[in-house]
Amino acid sequence: MSSKEVSEIEKLKQEIAALKEQQAMQQVQIETLENELVESEYRLDQLYQASFEGVVIYVDELIVLVNERTCELFGFAQHELYRQTIHQIFAPHYLQETLLFLEKKPSHSRFETMCLHRTRELIPCLIRCKPISHKGEEATVIMISDLSSVRANEQRLLQSELLYRNLFEQSRDAIYISSIRGDLLEVNPAALKLFGYNWEELQGMNAMRLYANPAARDAFRKRIEQQGEVYDYEVQLRKKDGTVIDCVMSTSLRRGANMEILGYQGIIRDITHRKREQDLILAKEVAEHSALVREQFLANMSHEIRTPMNAVIGMTHLLDFYLDKPEQRKYLQGIKSASSHLLVIINDILDFSKIEAGQLILEQETFDLSQLLKEVEDTFRFEIADKHLSFILDIAESVPAYIVGDAARLKQILLNLVGNAVKFTQRGSIKLKVRLFEEDAKHLKLAFNVEDTGIGIAKEKQTHIFDVFSQVGETSNLRKSGTGLGLAITRRLVELQGGTISVQSELGLGSNFMVTIRYSKAVEQSAVAASVQDELHDLSGLTILLVEDNELNQVVTHDTLQKWGSDIRIFICSNGQDAVHTLEKHSFDLVIMDVQMPIMDGLEATKFIRKQLNLKDLPILAMTAYVTTGEAEKTIQAGMNDYICKPFEPKTLNHKIFSLVKLKKTEKGEKLDYFGTVFDANKVEHVCPSDKVTNFTFLYNATGGDTELNMKMLTIMLREVPDEIAQMETYYREQNWKRLASLAHKFKSAVTYLGLDIKEVLIQIQQFSEEQAETDKIGDLIGTVQMVCKQAIVEIESEMERLRLQL
Amino acid sequence: MSDRTYRIFLVDDDIKTLLIMKKYIETRIKFPISVNIFAYGENCLDRMDENPDIVVLDYFLDAIREDAKNGLEILRLIKSVNPDTEVIFMSGQGDVETAIETIRSGAYDYIPKNENALQRLEILLNKAILEQQKMEAETF
Numbered sequence: 029m030s031s032k033e034v035s036e037i038e039k040l041k042q043e044i045a046a047l048k049e050q051q052a053m054q055q056v057q058i059e060t061l062e063n064e065l066v067e068s069e070y071r072l073d074q075l076y077q078a079s080f081e082g083v084v085i086y087v088d089e090l091i092v093l094v095n096e097r098t099c100e101l102f103g104f105a106q107h108e109l110y111r112q113t114i115h116q117i118f119a120p121h122y123l124q125e126t127l128l129f130l131e132k133k134p135s136h137s138r139f140e141t142m143c144l145h146r147t148r149e150l151i152p153c154l155i156r157c158k159p160i161s162h163k164g165e166e167a168t169v170i171m172i173s174d175l176s177s178v179r180a181n182e183q184r185l186l187q188s189e190l191l192y193r194n195l196f197e198q199s200r201d202a203i204y205i206s207s208i209r210g211d212l213l214e215v216n217p218a219a220l221k222l223f224g225y226n227w228e229e230l231q232g233m234n235a236m237r238l239y240a241n242p243a244a245r246d247a248f249r250k251r252i253e254q255q256g257e258v259y260d261y262e263v264q265l266r267k268k269d270g271t272v273i274d275c276v277m278s279t280s281l282r283r284g285a286n287m288e289i290l291g292y293q294g295i296i297r298d299i300t301h302r303k304r305e306q307d308l309i310l311a312k313e314v315a316e317h318s319a320l321v322r323e324q325f326l327a328n329m330s331h332e333i334r335t336p337m338n339a340v341i342g343m344t345h346l347l348d349f350y351l352d353k354p355e356q357r358k359y360l361q362g363i364k365s366a367s368s369h370l371l372v373i374i375n376d377i378l379d380f381s382k383i384e385a386g387q388l389i390l391e392q393e394t395f396d397l398s399q400l401l402k403e404v405e406d407t408f409r410f411e412i413a414d415k416h417l418s419f420i421l422d423i424a425e426s427v428p429a430y431i432v433g434d435a436a437r438l439k440q441i442l443l444n445l446v447g448n449a450v451k452f453t454q455r456g457s458i459k460l461k462v463r464l465f466e467e468d469a470k471h472l473k474l475a476f477n478v479e480d481t482g483i484g485i486a487k488e489k490q491t492h493i494f495d496v497f498s499q500v501g502e503t504s505n506l507r508k509s510g511t512g513l514g515l516a517i518t519r520r521l522v523e524l525q526g527g528t529i530s531v532q533s534e535l536g537l538g539s540n541f542m543v544t545i546r547y548s549k550a551v552e553q554s555a556v557a558a559s560v561q562d563e564l565h566d567l568s569g570l571t572i573l574l575v576e577d578n579e580l581n582q583v584v585t586h587d588t589l590q591k592w593g594s595d596i597r598i599f600i601c602s603n604g605q606d607a608v609h610t611l612e613k614h615s616f617d618l619v620i621m622d623v624q625m626p627i628m629d630g631l632e633a634t635k636f637i638r639k640q641l642n643l644k645d646l647p648i649l650a651m652t653a654y655v656t657t658g659e660a661e662k663t664i665q666a667g668m669n670d671y672i673c674k675p676f677e678p679k680t681l682n683h684k685i686f687s688l689v690k691l692k693k694t695e696k697g698e699k700l701d702y703f704g705t706v707f708d709a710n711k712v713e714h715v716c717p718s719d720k721v722t723n724f725t726f727l728y729n730a731t732g733g734d735t736e737l738n739m740k741m742l743t744i745m746l747r748e749v750p751d752e753i754a755q756m757e758t759y760y761r762e763q764n765w766k767r768l769a770s771l772a773h774k775f776k777s778a779v780t781y782l783g784l785d786i787k788e789v790l791i792q793i794q795q796f797s798e799e800q801a802e803t804d805k806i807g808d809l810i811g812t813v814q815m816v817c818k819q820a821i822v823e824i825e826s827e828m829e830r831l832r833l834q835l
Numbered sequence: 836m837s838d839r840t841y842r843i844f845l846v847d848d849d850i851k852t853l854l855i856m857k858k859y860i861e862t863r864i865k866f867p868i869s870v871n872i873f874a875y876g877e878n879c880l881d882r883m884d885e886n887p888d889i890v891v892l893d894y895f896l897d898a899i900r901e902d903a904k905n906g907l908e909i910l911r912l913i914k915s916v917n918p919d920t921e922v923i924f925m926s927g928q929g930d931v932e933t934a935i936e937t938i939r940s941g942a943y944d945y946i947p948k949n950e951n952a953l954q955r956l957e958i959l960l961n962k963a964i965l966e967q968q969k970m971e972a973e974t975f
Contacts, residue, residue, distance in 0.1 A: 730855045730953055732862045737854065744851055770897055773927055777849045780950070 069163070082153075082172030086114045087165050101153075101174055103146030114170070119144045126155070133159045133168060143172065152179045202296040205282065208289055210235045222275075222298055224268035235292075240264040240272045248277070252292070256281050265296070274303045326381045333374055334653035335578055338675035340367045342584030345678060349591075371675065376513045379440075383520045390524060394550045394822075395435035397474075398423060401460065404442045408450050408458075417450070418457040426464040427474060432548035437521050442476065444518045445541050449480035456481025456538070465544050472547055473527075479540045485533040493531065494519040518543075551818050564679065565686040568593030572685075573616045574600045575607040575633065576651070577625040581674070585620065585651075588678050604633025611641055617689050623652040623663060631666040638667040644834065647688035651676065669833045721816050722823040723783025730781075735834050742828050745778050749817050752778070756793075756810050768806070769797035775813075782824070786816050840867040841964050842886065846879045846909065847872075847893040847925070856891065856956065863957045866964045876909035883916045889943075889963055891956065894926030894933065907940060914941045921963050925952060 073093070076083040082098035084091055094109045102109075102117055109117070118126045119142035129139040143153045152175040160169050196203055202219035206212050211232050220227060223238060239245035244263050251258050257280035265275050279294030344364045351357050382388045405421055412419050442460070449458045461477040485493060494515050522529045527545035572589060576582045586598050599616070601607040605628040607619065619637075623630040630650060637643050650663035650671035663671045670684055724738070731737045752775055759768035772794040779787050793809045796802050843860065847853050853872040860870055871887070873879040876896050890913055894906040904912075910922050921943040926933060934945040943963055946955045 726950065727855070731858050734858060734862075737858050741851055741854060744854075748851075767901070770895065773895060774849055776927055776948075777852050781851060781855070 079171075082170075082174075084109075084114065084117065084170045084172065085160070085162050085167050086170070087162060087167045089113050089115070092162060092167065098172060101145075101151065101172065102143060117143055119150050129155075130157050130168065130170070133157055140175065151176060199295075202298075203294070204235065204296070205291065205293045206235050207291040210292070213291065219296065222267070222273070222296065223265070229268075238265050240266040248279075252279055252281070262299070273298055274300045322381070326378060334674050335581065337367060337371055337374070338653070339578070339580035339584060341371070341675040342581065342588065346584065346587050376517060379517050380513045380520075383517065383524070388521075388524065390434040390437060392432055392548070393435060394430055394432050396429060397427065397431055397462070398429055400435055400439055401442070401462065404439060404446055404460065407443060408446055411450050412458070415450070415454065417453055417455070420457060420459040422459060422461045424461075424463045427462050428472070428550065430550035431472070431474070432550050433545070434525065437525065438545065441518050441521050441543060441545075442478070444514045445476075445478040445543070448514065449478050449482060449539070449541075453480045453482030453538070467549075470549055472549055473544050474547060476543045476545070477540060478543075479538065481538040484535040484537050484539055485531065486535050490531055490533060494529065551822055564592060564682045566593045567596055567682070567685060567689075569595050570617045570685075570689065571597045571615075572599070573607060573610060573614075573619045574598055575602075575604065575619060575625070575630065576600065576622045577602045578622070581622070585681075588681065592682055604628030604630060604636075607633050608636050608641065611637055611643065611646075616646065618685060619646060619648045620651055620685075621648055621668065623650055630668075631662060634663075634666045634668050649684055649688060664833060667834075720823055721784055721819045722827070724781075724827060726783055727781040735831050739828060739831050739835065741781060742824050742831070745782065746821065746824050746828070749778055749782075749821065753810070753814050753817055756813070760806055760810055763803070765797040765800050765803070769794045772797065782820055784816055784820055786813055789813055838867060840869050841888045841967070843868055843870045843960070844879050844882070844887040844890045845870060845872045846874075846876050846890065846896065846906070848874055848896045848903070849893075850874060852893075856953070859953050859957070860960065864960055864964070866961075866968075868964075876904050876906065880909065880912055880916070883913060883920070886917060887920055888967060889921045889923060889960060891923045891925060891960075892942075894924060894937070907937065910937065910940050910942060921967075923956070923959055923963070925956070 076085075076093065076095045079095055079097055082101050083093070083095040084098055085093035091109050091112050091114055094104075094106055096106070098104075098117075099106055099109070114130075115123060115127075122142045126139065126141045129141075137156070139155050141153060141155060143151045145151055154173040154175055156171045158169050160167050162169075196216045199216055199218050202222040203216045204212055204219055205214040211234055212230055215227070215230055220230065223230065225233075236245055236249075239248075241264055248258065248261055248263060251261070257278075259278045261277045261279075263275055263277055264272050266272055275296050276299055277294055277296050279292055282290045282293045284290050340363070344360055344367065347360055348357075351360055379388070401421055401423065405419055408419070446458065446460060457480070459477070459479040461475075461479065463475045463477070465473040465475040467473065519529050522543050522545060525545045527543060529541065529543045531539060531541050533539035567589070570593070574582065574585055574589070576585060582600050582602070586600065589596055589598055599610060599614070601610055603625045604621075607621065608628070611619075621630040621634065625633075628636075630652075634648055634650075637646065637648070647670075648668045650668040651674055652663060652671055653674045669688055672681055672684055727741060728738060731741065752771060756768060756771055756775070759765075759771060772790045776787060776790050778784075779790060789809050789812050793806055793813075796806050796809075845853055845856050845860075847856070853874065857870045857872055860868065871882070873882075876892070879890065879892075892906045892909060892913075896905055896909070897903045906924065906926070910924070913920055913922055918941075922941065924934075924937040924942045924945045925948055926937075926945070927948040934947075937945050944959050946952050946959065
């Protein structure tokens with residue numbers, strides 16, 4: 029071997045050693061690098077795992093890595109997702125577009141999609157993706173952020189926004205938001221509606237331009253700047269069309285997050301209607317006042333008309349006595365019926381205005397129904413005979429003879445209906461039928477039918493006949509004259525009495541009017557029946573003072589009075605002052621006093637007579653042409669005992685005088701006495717009418733004639749007596765003899781004060797109860813007490829009525 | 836003679852009778868008096884510290900309340916509180932036994948409730964007041 033060869037080998041050896049060394053170095057390097065790589069991957073894995081966002085790495089759509097957050101998010105364990113396709117983490121509906129996004133692998137871009145929870149619940153997520161190399165392979169990493177809470181917040185915000193938006197949009201009050209300069213930034217539809225602008229016009233417009241009055245605007249602005257907010261500020265604003273509207277405004281400053289002032293916001297409410305309502309109320313008051321004035325006018329007018337009417341009617345009644353030639357009597361009959369007709373018209377108008385004014389007050393008195401029906405028939409007797417009609421009064425047996433209610437108003441209703449029937453019937457008959465419609469323990473309803481065979485009423489007119497100013501006949505038919513108020517009044521009167529009115533009619537065949545009215549049942553009739561008499565009372569021996577300024581009426585009244593007996597002395601004064609002077613010197617049984625007179629009127633005179641002359645018991649009968657209820661009340665308040673309307677019906681005057689003086693003829697000639705308030709028992713003992721069960725002598729004697737106390741006593745007894753009788757019945761039924769005895773004992777006091785003749789009966793009840801003997805008789809005894817007391821109650825009521833007049 | 840006001844208490848379970856008696860007494864008695872009315876004896880007892888001079892007492896007082904004390908019981912209680920108060924008894928129970936019983940229990944007098952009761956009450960009240968005046972005059 030050559031040295032060259034040796035050196036060459038040596039060289040090669042060295043090279044090999046060097047290469048080996050190099051290889052070893054490289055190996056170390058590789059190992060180091062490999063270690064580093066593993067380290068780095070591990071760290072990366074750690075990083076992924078620790079991430080607050082979901083991390084998924086996949087290769088060829090197969091998941092190779094998921095972090096814990098992802099598992100938490102979707103409800104899977106890591107091994108459940110490993111090596112699964114990424115499809116299953118996305119919601120099926122969103123899968124396709126999500127995959128499309130992932131294919132492009134655009135770094136830095138985001139995509140919102142829906143992921144799928146293990147429970148199939150959708151989770152809104154934001155994903156980002158990026159290509160990476162994973163263990164040497166080409167992979168993709170997806171970062172998933174949960175948007176649930178963000179979405180929920182957004183939803184809440186949206187709902188809240190919607191809520192306020194709704195309030196804003198739906199509010200009936202106008203709402204506006206303006207800038208600090210006052211430019212309108214937003215207004216709600218109510219505001220647009222209120223001002224009549226559309227949004228384009230209003231947007232950016234300065235709110236200051238909406239004020240109607242610059243001074244009010246500046247004042248408002250000043251206040252808001254000073255106070256920061258102003259509530260319920262009344263201000264006038266102007267609409268687009270220039271109309272000024274009354275509004276109330278509440279405005280406050282609008283501030284930003286740092287409390288800096290951004291502008292204004294406010295609510296405006298249109299109160300024009302409210303203002304108008306106030307105006308209406310005012311107008312209503314004015315109208316009511318004018319209604320009052322009208323009422324006053326009507327009352328005055330009626331007075332003016334009634335005074336001469338009084339004379340006319342009175343004189344015709346008087347003439348009746350002197351005329352005997354048939355011709356004369358015929359003319360007189362003409363005057364009579366014409367004046368009655370005129371009076372009916374006046375009364376119609378008056379009644380109507382009274383009803384309309386709510387001033388009509390219904391009486392509650394016991395009256396003889398059959399008597400009333402006869403009077404109605406009598407009224408039309410001649411007319412019916414003239415027209416050769418027949419009149420049939422048909423009262424069912426079940427209809428009681430006496431009922432409690434307003435007789436005058438029933439008569440008015442029937443007169444109107446029968447009058448119409450007579451007026452519109454040329455041949456055939458008129459039938460007045462009365463039936464018991466229904467009844468309970470205390471009340472009954474009567475049905476009155478007025479049937480005729482007259483011209484009838486066309487169907488289309490039937491609904492209107494009860495209206496004001498409606499006339500059944502054609503206007504050209506002069507014979508059928510009237511105010512056109514008759515049926516309207518009738519209907520109102522019926523309704524006021526809790527009744528109904530209806531009509532059935534066939535044109536050419538006739539009409540049938542049916543009225544139902546509710547009445548109270550009348551108690552025992554004997555006593556009342558006596559008082560409802562048709563004949564005139566004998567007033568012989570009375571001394572009467574007539575106070576009346578109208579000479580004609582003086583004559584009428586004087587002559588009418590004179591006819592009612594012998595030795596009736598009548599003194600006439602023409603005003604209240606004369607009357608007072610006369611009464612100072614002379615005594616009278618009764619004063620008939622006109623209300624409206626010169627110098628001193630009737631009211632004033634009466635007060636003077638009652639107070640200054642101290643003639644508290646002197647009966648004073650007001651004679652008034654004022655027929656409103658208020659006027660009648662005034663006469664009673666002034667101290668008059670009763671009143672009669674002019675023109676008066678002679679019979680009514682006779683009855684009123686009679687009941688005021690309660691004539692009692694003593695054995696000594698024809699001297700008269702009247703039953704007033706009694707101080708002295710001796711004077712009164714014999715005066716009490718025998719058909720009464722009560723006798724208040726003892727009571728009045730005990731109270732010394734103190735009317736107020738008498739009223740109180742009667743009021744107490746009116747309340748106690750029925751209660752105590754009912755209690756007695758209860759105790760009797762329960763056989764509570766001890767209490768019954770005690771109550772019977774107590775009841776004696778009422779019996780004493782009422783002067784009832786049943787003291788013995790009560791003593792027996794008490795005795796039987798105490799001894800519990802003969803208790804079977806107690807029921808009858810209580811029945812007796814009950815019967816007497818029933819009558820007593822009626823008498824107490826009328827006595828109270830009498831006392832009330834003295835108060 | 837003193838002209839002081841005499842206090843009179845009226846006790847009756849019937850309000851009507853109370854009102855009537857009060858009115859009657861007030862108008863008829865010529866002495867200065869003040870009258871109080873009671874529907875229950877118990878209420879009258881409550882006011883005994885006002886030293887009424889005379890109490891007019893009904894025998895039966897149970898019309899309003901069943902358990903009310905009767906007049907006789909009230910009388911004894913009045914007398915035990917204030918022996919100087921005179922008690923006049925009234926009753927619809929017109930028998931002599933009741934009258935005797937009430938007088939024995941210390942009543943000033945007894946009035947049967949009949950038509951003359953008020954007049955009798957007037958006489959008795961006048962008499963009782965006169966006696967009291969006389970007694971007071973002697974004391975001074």
